[in-house]
Structures are given as C-alpha cells and as structure tokens.
Amino acid sequence: MAINWFKYSSPSSFYSLAGKMIPLFTVTAILLAIAGLYIGFFVAPTDFQQGEAYRIIFIHVPAAWMSMFLYLVMACWAAIGLAFNTRLSSMIATAIAPTGAMFTFLALWTGSLWGKPMWGAWWVWDARLTSELILLFLYIGFMSLQAAIDDPRRADKAGAILALVGVVNIPIIYFSVNWWNTLHQGASVSLTQSPKMAATMLTGMLVMALACWMYSIAMTLIRTRVIILERERHTSWVADLHEKEAAR
C-alpha cells in the first residue's frame, strides 16, 4: 500500500488534522501537568540541602529543556521550508517561536526565583544564565524580523536563514560563555551517568517535561491553524470552511 506522505503537507488537509489533534494533546498536557505537580509537591521528598526551594526544578528544568529543544525544532522546520519551499514547514517554524520564547523566559524567571534563596542574588552572570538570555534574544530577533517583513514568503525565508545562523552560533555561544565564567550547578540528569537525585524527583521532573512537550505541540498546532487561516483566507477551501461553520 502506498502511503501519501505529502497529504498533510497541504495546509487545507493539515488544518483539519490539526483540529482533531489539538484536544488530544491539550488533554494529555493537562493530565500530565496535574500528575507532575502532584508528584512534585506531595510525593517528592524535601531536599536535605536546598529545602523546599528546590521544588522549582519541576518547572525550571523542563522549561529550560524545552527552550533549547524548541529552537532546534524551529530551525529544523525553517530549514525544510527553505530547502523544499514547503509552505507549511515555514508556518510551523513561525508558530513555534513564541512558545519557545515563552519557555526561555520562564526558565530565566524561575531560575532567578531559585537563585535568590540559594545564591543570594536574583541574577548572576553565569554561563548558563547568559546563554539562556542570548537564546531569548535570538527568539526575539527571529520574531521581530518576521514581523517587520510584510510579504509572508520573504518573511519565512529570511527567518529561516536567521534561525540557521543562530543554530550554528548556539554551540559557539554556549562554549564561549561556558569557558568565560561558571557558577550554575552541573547537569542534574545525563544520559551517561545514573541520576544524582531521588527517583521520585526524577519522575516528577520527567512527567512535567512531557507535559510541557504536549503543551508545546498543542500550542504550535493552534497557532499554525491560525496562520493557515490568515494566509489562505483568499482560497476557496477557507471560504467553504466559513460557510460550514456558519451553517452549523
């Protein structure tokens, strides 16, 4: 059986698919978030060093992971859009950016809330904080470049080049600030070593990370649908859609 892989690369068929998938991901995100927060607040033990304040990691670490991961996904879709000239890929890249920027901001914010009781300062010029801040600048640059260009095709392509230049730069920025100065604790979780924290803490964090992931997918799909409607408003299928909605 031949599967038509490109069926959903057409905005009109993707629009209806996304409409069906949004409730699924939203419900999963809410359920996982409730479970994660329950584990985080009631099941996970109090840390012997950091007390109750450590519980911020249940939102801080997932947000920081998502901020970096979403930039990669965004750049990947932007690259596909640039290389194969597919409209939908660029729309998805555009739709991911605000969510990524939100997670970056959230990671910085929760980090500073954690930093005040632990380090005694809201902000320190540490490698990780600085590179996260630069990541926020990159997201904002991407969004403002796209906002400044009126022609959507040009906006997509220009944004794609900027995102790709940013991807090349991210490791450079990361290592430059890393060698420059560091205070942030090392990674708590790594693939090569056994985790350095209690199993329940780790479970809570992973569940929250999954919740954030589901939330990002749902938000991206919702935003992509809006972008599709905005850009395809002159086409006949959108007009049909409107009639169907009106008839209901």
Place this chain on the structure above:
Amino acid sequence: MFFWIIRRDLLLAMRRQSDVLTTLFFFVIVVSLFPLSVGPEMNMLRIMAPGVVWVAALLASMLSLGRMFSSDYLDGTLEQMLLSPHSLSMLVLGKAFAHWLVTGVPLVLMAPVLGIQYDLPADALYVLTASLLLGTPILSLIGAIGAALTLGLRGGGVLVSLLVLPLYIPVLIFGSGAVEASSAGLGYSAHFSLLGAFLLVSLVFAPWATASSLRISME
C-alpha cells in the same frame, strides 16, 4: 571581481569621507563617555578598558552596516550584481572586506590611542590592537548577513542590531578576554586561536548566508 568590488566600494567611500569619519568619531565618543559616567578612577578604568573599547567597536561597526547594501539597493546596482554571471558569494565577500577596510581598520588604528586614555600598559595595548585586528573582520562578515536580511525594511536600523548583536557575543567575549588574560599574566594565545577559528568559520559560511539572504530580499 573580488578586487574590483573592493576598489569600487573604497572609491565610493573616499568620495564620501564624512561617512567613514562619522563611524570613527562615534567610536571615540562612546569610549570617552564611560570615564565621564563612572568617574575617572584610573584603577577601575584600566580594568574596564578592554570591555569598553570592544563594546564601542561592536556598536560602531554595527551602525555602519546599513550602508553596506542599501545605497546599491536603492540605485539598482545590487540587482545588476545579482544578475551578473560572477559568484554572488565572492562579491559579498568583497563588499564585507571593503566594509572592514572602511570601518574596521580605522577603529583598530584608533584603539591604542583610546587605550592610553584608559591608562593601559604597553603590552595590553598591543594585545588590544591585535585582538581588534583579528575580531573586526568577523563583525563585518556576520553583520553582512544581518544587513542583507533587513534590506529595504522599515525600521531596518534597529532591527539589524537586534539580529546581529547576539551573534557578536562570542567575538566580544574572546576579544576582550584576550586583553584581560594578558593583563592578568595568563597567556592570550588561546583567545587568539579561538578568534582566528571564528574568523575562518565566518569566512566560509557568512558570504554564502549573505548571498542567499540577498537573493531572498531581492525577490
């Protein structure tokens, strides 16, 4: 083609010398503002000097980015360049090199004078000048991408700073870091090697990215 475009851009810059001087004086003024705002304490100024000079160099080289393509874009020359059978990347490389000669080199030559104002010792002055000499071409190359992306946009000047400044950060860190390392008695060769690596990477990738940005902007 490469040398032709450099010659042409230099000739154009020489006909409009005020543009070159404006960038240079901007650099001098920004560096001179810091002692006025934080106070003339020599010990503090000596510590701040490399960072201040580097930030001012970043801003000065960024301010002049708008001129790199915009006048050619407005009078239609850029369109002809895109149509020409020569490689657009080579052409862009020539324009970035000319931009460096016009804005980067004067900054490098001016930096030791400003370093003396900040009471830097002679060794640190050499390192500062050498780090700027190695670093400013990178600024022109990365800046060319931003200039090409924002070509003909409203508010392009502010936008280009938003796009380009985050990408300048590694150059800033290792450029000013080299001077600080030499003042602290540590070796600065590692910083210079990294700056050289950045220069090579941007020499390879930046003209190519700029050329495709120009094609997108001119569509």
